[in-house]
Amino acid sequence: MKRNRSDEIQIESAGRRAVGGAALMQASVTEALTKALFEEWARVGYGALSLEAVAKRAGVGKAALYRRWPSKLAMVTDLLEKLGLENAPSPDTGSLREDIRLVLRSVRRLLRHPLVKRILPDLHAEMLRSPELSEAVRGRLQTGRRERSAAVFQRAIERGEIPADANVELLIDYMGAMVYWRAIVTGGRIDLGYIEELTEFVLAGVGSSSTRSSE
Known part of the structure; x- marks a missing residue:
């Protein structure tokens, strides 16, 4: 093979x-x-x-x-941090739609990796048992990834694409959770069509001017 x-x-x-x-x-x-x-x-x-x-x-x-x-x-924490950050871009294309699409595609690539799909459920279960591991992963890996995603939405706010009071933390949770749930929990297919639909859902939810102008 x-x-x-x-x-x-x-x-x-x-x-x-x-x-x-x-x-x-x-x-x-x-x-x-x-x-x-x-x-x-x-x-x-x-x-x-x-x-x-x-x-x-x-x-x-x-x-x-x-x-x-x-x-x-x-x-473990060092390599997870490097792997996670290398697959957590903070695109700045000038369009929130395109930036979200690129972020979601990077998450898709990571979660489709056969080893990652087997490791992540075990990692999250172990984090509940090990405060030391939980603190290390959340402090080094999750913080860096969230900061990069937050920058995408902050730039969109500065461009006037989304409201200044947009709940950025909720948006980040939503994007990551949707792809994770489909890939790891349900085992569903994550094709590019799904990423496109999810991109539009995120834009609609945040009230993006990109969505409003395309209607």
Whole structure:
């Protein structure tokens, strides 16, 4: 079976930037460890995940892993943050409709990845059991993603496309929740037609001038 290289690139790319203080570390090793982490996590779940198994799957020594990350929590939160932010654009096309479309397409790409689809439900369940993990993920990953999405709507407010009192936090929740629910909970198909419909729903809900002018 032909492997989907584009899917692998999204996962591996999370480890391409140097981990703090590790600019001279071999990039190929970091990428191998990154890929191994997500594969092992998808296989056994966060609770049973061990860094020794990750290193073995990556074909490297444990020392190479611990030079990059001192603990499982540190490795998981660092790579989730990189993966999440790389797939959380803050487009500035000058059109809220196009910006929303691009944001939703990026969420679609991320949630269609087979490893991500298996990891996310486990991550959210584990966050309920582990305050430490919950704090790390919400503080590093979710905050950065939400800030990028909020910037999209703030620019639209400044352009006069949406009201100044628009509930930006609710809009961000709505966009993410709709795609997540369909992809992870119901297992429904997320084609580009669905993204187009969702884009129009968001615009209609916020009272966008783009929607009003097209009627």
